[in-house]
Amino acid sequence: MQNLDSSVVATALPAMARDLGRDPVHLSVAITSYLVALCVFIPVSGWVADGFGPRRVFMWAILVFTGASALVGLSQGLGTLVAARVLQGLGGAMMVPVGRLLLLRRVSKEELLTAMTWLTMPALLGPIFGPPIGGLLTDAVSWRAVFWINIPVGALGLLLVWRFIPELEKQDPGPLDTRGLLFWGIALALLVSGLETIGRGLVPLWVTLGVLGLGALATLAAVLHSKQAVRPAVDLSLLSIPSFGMPMLSGTLFRIGAGALPFLLPLTLQLVFGLSASGSGLLTFATALGALTMKPLIRPLLRRFGFRTILVANAVAAAAGVAVCALFNPSWPPIAIFLVLAAGGLSRSLQFTSMATMAFADVPQNKLAAATAMTGTIQQLSVALGVVLGSLTLAAGMHFRGTAEPGLAEFQAGFVVAGLVMLAMLPGALRLPRDVAARVSGHRPTPPQA
Incomplete structure (x- = not known):
């Protein structure tokens, strides 16, 4: 549900801007206000889950997120929109990290890669269906309808949690x-x-x-x-664990660059190429489709090559997959754009899942709540900074060219800058031991010849 929400907002952004009388680039605050709320509240999620029980907190989080989604759809101005998005961020801050904690406390290290793959596969349904559904609802009904679709999803989620997820024992979180x-x-x-x-x-x-x-x-x-x-509240000692510290520090640069793409791409297709919201959504969902296709291949790839090799080599491929979007222009046939985006989704999916799995490979059981909270905070902060990166690049281009609206050149610069930022993770990945998290990947590096 959270990924569905994140993907439909970017698709609906131009329509929201027209309805509220705002510039589409400036309305990125509708995305960043939500992401800032996530970053602010996620650090407390581990403490709350330990103190009140993960299942109970998870259900309340779903309820808050769903109710706030309805309020966003009812917003009549930028102020009420931002306030409802902040409330939605509070629900999301408890929902995703606590849901991950429910899983991590029940699996062994040997099962971690399989568990994380299963965890992320359903999450990709949001980005797959979000852009086309968001585009169709925006064109056929209103941008408000893209938030109201969270109501039946949230109701179903509450029912499934109540029926199938047992409560874990509470743990003493200590003083807040x-x-x-x-x-x-x-x-x-x-x-x-x-x-x-x-x-x-x-x-x-x-x-x-x-x-x-x-x-x-x-x-x-x-x-x-x-x-x-x-x-x-934020346990920085976790960063001393190499398999955790690298995804949190160097991996953040990768996420920032990748986070600019979902902001830049729908705006490019609608503002420059002249596509409708539904037409844009049908193209951009290729990224998530490629990501879903990669999921069954991640385990054999990691077993064959190991985390370090995958993270280094695939960082280059993923960065190229974002930078190549700078070559798009209105003369490209839609099928060509679709295939390029799907290929980029393959490499980014491999990178995200590898980093997410490796991060928990060596975290002690008693620090899982703190680790999930820090992971969630950094991931959402990266997404927020990705939107900021994209909007800053557009604003800088408009300033230098003296234009009031972004054109193709500004978006092309944005894609190139995003790809370069993703490449900045390479030094951290290269410092990883060759056998990092081998217990999780199953990879056994070949010893050097005497």
Whole structure:
């Protein structure tokens, strides 16, 4: 449901902008406000799940997310839209990490790769059906309908959780690190908000710089506090585990670049190529279709080559799959665009699943809640920064060319920049041991010849 929501918003963005009287590029706040809320609230999800029980928290999260989706569809202005998206982010912040925690506490390390593959395959139904459904609903009914489709999905989810998922034993989460949560929440909100307003003319430049400066100070305070606290809300000691630290740090660069694509692509197809929302959605769902096709191949590939080789080689292929979108122009036949996007979906799916699985390979059982919370925070922050990266690139291009609306050149630059940012993960991946997470992948590297 969350992935369905994320994929339909980008497709419906131009229609939302027209209805609310806003610029489509500036309306990226409808995406980033939701993602900022996720980043702010996810760190507390592990503590809440341990204290109140993962199943109960999971059900409440689904209920909040579904109710907030209905409110988004009823929004009559940008203010109410953003408020409803923040509430939706609160539900999503508890829903996905806690759902992952329910799974991780029940599987062994040997079963982890299979479990994570099964976990991510249903999640891909959202991106597969989201763009075409979102486009069709936007054209046939209204952009509001793309949020209302979460209501039956959420109701079904609640029923399935109540019927099939047993409650896990509660664990003592210890006292809540309220100071750490406050520091991290303020830091993340300020940094993303500051980046969101750079070069956009939304607020004076000095306000943007001040927000970014305060965000940097809050981040420093949050890091210092987390290193000193006995049971910090964000456990930075997890980053010392190589198989966890690399996906969280270097992998974030990859996610930021990849996160720009779902923002840039629908806007390119609609604003430059002149496609309708439904036509755009039918093309962009090729990415998720390629991702789903890759899932059965991930286990044999990792067993044959191992995490390190896959992450290094596939980072280049995935970055090229995003940068090549800069070659798209209105003369391309739709089938050619579809095939290119599907091929790119293959490589990004392999990279995302590999990093997500490797991250939990060596995490101790008693730190799974903290690890899932940190993973969720960083992943959603990466998506938010991906949207910021895409919108900043467009704004910079419009500024240099002196145009009021982005054209093909701005979008082409955006795709190239996104691909280059994805490549920046290579140094971290190259530092991984050759046998990293071998217990999970089943890969046994060949010993060097004497």
